[in-house]
Amino acid sequence: MPAIHEILTRRLDPAWKPGEPSALLPDYAERMAALAQAQKEIAEATARFTTAIAGADDAVTLQAVRNAALSRENGAFTEALALMPQLTVEEKRVSGRALNLGKALVEAAEKAKRDALERSRDSGDAIDVTLPGRRPWTGRPHVLAQVREELLDLFHGLGFSVYTSPEVELESYNFGKLNFAPDHPARDAHDTYFVNSEVLLRTHTSPGWVRAMEERKPPLRLVFPGRVYRAEAVDASHMDQFHQMDGLYVAKNVSMADLKATLNAFARAIYRRDVPTRIIPIYFPFVEPGVQMDVQCATCTGTGRVREGRCPVCKGTKWVEVLGAGMVHPNVFRAVGYDPEQVTGFAFGMGLERITMGRHGIHEIREFLQNDVRFLEQF
Numbered sequence: 001m002p003a004i005h006e007i008l009t010r011r012l013d014p015a016w017k018p019g020e021p022s023a024l025l026p027d028y029a030e031r032m033a034a035l036a037q038a039q040k041e042i043a044e045a046t047a048r049f050t051t052a053i054a055g056a057d058d059a060v061t062l063q064a065v066r067n068a069a070l071s072r073e074n075g076a077f078t079e080a081l082a083l084m085p086q087l088t089v090e091e092k093r094v095s096g097r098a099l100n101l102g103k104a105l106v107e108a109a110e111k112a113k114r115d116a117l118e119r120s121r122d123s124g125d126a127i128d129v130t131l132p133g134r135r136p137w138t139g140r141p142h143v144l145a146q147v148r149e150e151l152l153d154l155f156h157g158l159g160f161s162v163y164t165s166p167e168v169e170l171e172s173y174n175f176g177k178l179n180f181a182p183d184h185p186a187r188d189a190h191d192t193y194f195v196n197s198e199v200l201l202r203t204h205t206s207p208g209w210v211r212a213m214e215e216r217k218p219p220l221r222l223v224f225p226g227r228v229y230r231a232e233a234v235d236a237s238h239m240d241q242f243h244q245m246d247g248l249y250v251a252k253n254v255s256m257a258d259l260k261a262t263l264n265a266f267a268r269a270i271y272r273r274d275v276p277t278r279i280i281p282i283y284f285p286f287v288e289p290g291v292q293m294d295v296q297c298a299t300c301t302g303t304g305r306v307r308e309g310r311c312p313v314c315k316g317t318k319w320v321e322v323l324g325a326g327m328v329h330p331n332v333f334r335a336v337g338y339d340p341e342q343v344t345g346f347a348f349g350m351g352l353e354r355i356t357m358g359r360h361g362i363h364e365i366r367e368f369l370q371n372d373v374r375f376l377e378q379f
């Protein structure tokens with residue numbers, strides 16, 4: 001004859017997850033203590049069932065544990081109680097009492113657990129109409145894309161179309177045909193990533209003009225938005241990749257006055273209706289004359305000073321540089337097969353990060369590419 005506790009443990013399943021039965025039955029500890037005093041092994045087997053009942057996550061698992069313990073055909077307690085007639089009077093007295101206590105405890109735990117599962121299912125189905133709604137998460141264009149779209153919109157209104165050109169560019173388009181002489185120090189301003197001696201990652205969007213002019217006949221009125229690369233040491237104001245937008249207008253009799261009018265239209269649309277601007281001479285190999293346009297510093301409103309002293313944005317100069325520009329150099333026209341006696345043109349090029357940082361007071365250029373939603377969702 002098998003021992004009673006052996007029958008009781010036969011149908012235990014090691015996959016059952018234990019839970020805490022005193023959460024189901026407030027008097028569990030007392031009842032368990034009484035049972036342990038009556039018969040230790042039966043108490044241990046009972047605890048295996050009650051903890052499995054407490055740990056059951058769903059009605060199906062609960063039913064499986066219940067059946068293993070109490071099923072009328074082959075439940076562990078049913079089979080153990082069926083052995084009673086074969087025991088001595090003394091054994092019957094001890095084990096019979098313990099088995100009845102254990103069985104009652106399993107039944108009580110099972111009923112409490114079944115009620116609890118039902119309650120949680122009911123409340124899971126109910127809709128609490130007093131809860132605030134959950135706003136769906138919506139994406140948005142990146143702040144640089146927003147500024148790019150705004151610029152494209154502006155230039156579209158001024159008659160410019162978009163032209164895109166490769167980020168992996170020939171050295172001759174990035175430099176040579178833009179009138180950078182092979183050993184000219186102007187190349188030093190562009191810390192270039194070379195793929196090989198003829199191929200590089202473009203350092204500016206100006207090579208787009210060369211491609212557009214080689215491909216098309218004048219007149220041309222184009223903007224060239226895109227990503228550019230420089231082998232910079234990365235810090236708060238330098239990245240090894242950033243964005244530019246060049247513009248090019250080539251036709252008969254395009255003049256410096258056209259350039260100034262276009263740049264002022266740009267500054268008024270993007271900065272402020274009445275923002276003071278200035279144009280000062282500066283050297284770029286692909287334009288002659290070459291200029292830089294500055295807008296009045298918005299931080300110190302052109303005084304060069306803030307309350308604490310020198311303005312940190314313009315460093316006291318009262319102006320901030322926004323772009324490079326100029327009249328297309330005759331050598332560039334020659335390089336693309338245009339006749340500089342027949343056409344003239346202006347060009348400009350601006351950095352999108354610079355405009356965006358100025359507008360939003362962003363002091364860390366690396367934020368643009370870090371994809372931190374806490375940064376991006378501000379714009």
Ligand code: DAH
Nearest residue numbers: 204206324325326347348349
């Ligand atoms: N490509 C120049 C740079 O990245 C910027 C520039 C200057 C563009 C003058 C122009 C221009 O179109 O006319 O430094």
